[in-house]
Amino acid sequence: VLGVDRVTVVGHSFGGGIAMQFAYQFPERTERAVLVSTGGLGPQVTPLIRMLTLPGAGLVTRAITAKPIRPAVASGLRSLSQLPLMAVRDLDEAADVYEKLADPAQALAIRRLAKTVVDWRGQFVTMRDRAYLTKLMPVLVIWGHDDLVLPVDHSQNLPSMSTSEVHIFERSGHFPHKDHPEAFTKLLIDFCSEKAPAPYHRGKWRSLLRRGEQPVEINDIAEAAKKRSKPKRADYDVTATSASSSSAVS
Incomplete structure (x- = not known):
């Protein structure tokens, strides 16, 4: 429909795993892959996401997102995110998720999504066992140094490949594209212009x-x-x- 035969796939967080899955399943359609604070490179993940997979999580989310307290909690999270502290850097994004949990349909979708890749111990789905399939594909891994959702150490867990590179943004959390939009965009454009598309045979x-x-x-x-x-x-x-x-x- 769009007349685009091959693309550079970019995925963030859970979307990073989807981007790699796309690259595995449709190599003839994939030129490069960019993984931003991606899941699937290690078991560690924030306890808040692990809690969503526990029995009774639905009842808890309904209680903590009750209408009388919801505006105050969301406003408080967004206010805290303005403080110059690493631990609260991404609370504005957390506030958006918190408000979505107030909708039963969205809350159910979020919990089901979490359960497909996470349990109470952490992530149980990995992309490392099939990373060799992208040996001939340029892969850019981007992470925020202060990521509290998925630790920055995961950026080193992708098997070493001559076509891959890692970039860590300082003073950035789980959303480096939000914290450093101009530098992120330049990095992405430079990567696409400097790295030749992956050959497919x-x-x-x-x-x-x-x-x-x-x-x-x-x-x-x-x-x-x-x-x-x-x-x-x-x-x-x-x-x-x-x-x-x-x-x-x-």
């Missing part, structure tokens, strides 16, 4: 999926194919369908 992508972290070079695939006798048409169709299904699931 269907045969090499299949080899990555089949062999894990030991990719086979394209030339090796071609040589191996020459040594095998040409399969029957029916067998070839079945094999191709099976491989395509595996790629989609992964």
Whole structure:
């Protein structure tokens, strides 16, 4: 519809995991990936999110977002966020989430979303086991040094790749794009202009999926194919369908 065949995918927090999942499933559509304070790189996460997954969380959220106290709490959070203290830097964003929890439908959606990746112990979904699939893809990891939602140490947990780089914003929390909008935008534009789009080759992508972290070079695939006798048409169709299904699931 838009006439755009390939894109640079940018994801923040939970969206970072979605961005990587998109890159895994649609490498032919992905040129680069940018992960901003992303989930999926370690179990640690703020206790406030873990609490949303506990039994009875719905009753608690209804109580603390009751109409008589809601305006005062939201206003207090936003006022505290103006203080020059690291611990309260992102409370204005927390106030927005707090107000959404007052809506039963939105509260249910937020709790269900949290439960898909977090339990009382922390994050249980990881992107590290499939990060090798982006070895040929430029990846930019951006984090705020004072992030209290997902610790900045997670920025070092993405397996080392020659195509990846990490940028840490000082005096920034979980929303570096909000704390330093101009510098963030410049960083993103420079990354897209300086890093060539990831190449895509269907045969090499299949080899990555089949062999894990030991990719086979394209030339090796071609040589191996020459040594095998040409399969029957029916067998070839079945094999191709099976491989395509595996790629989609992964």
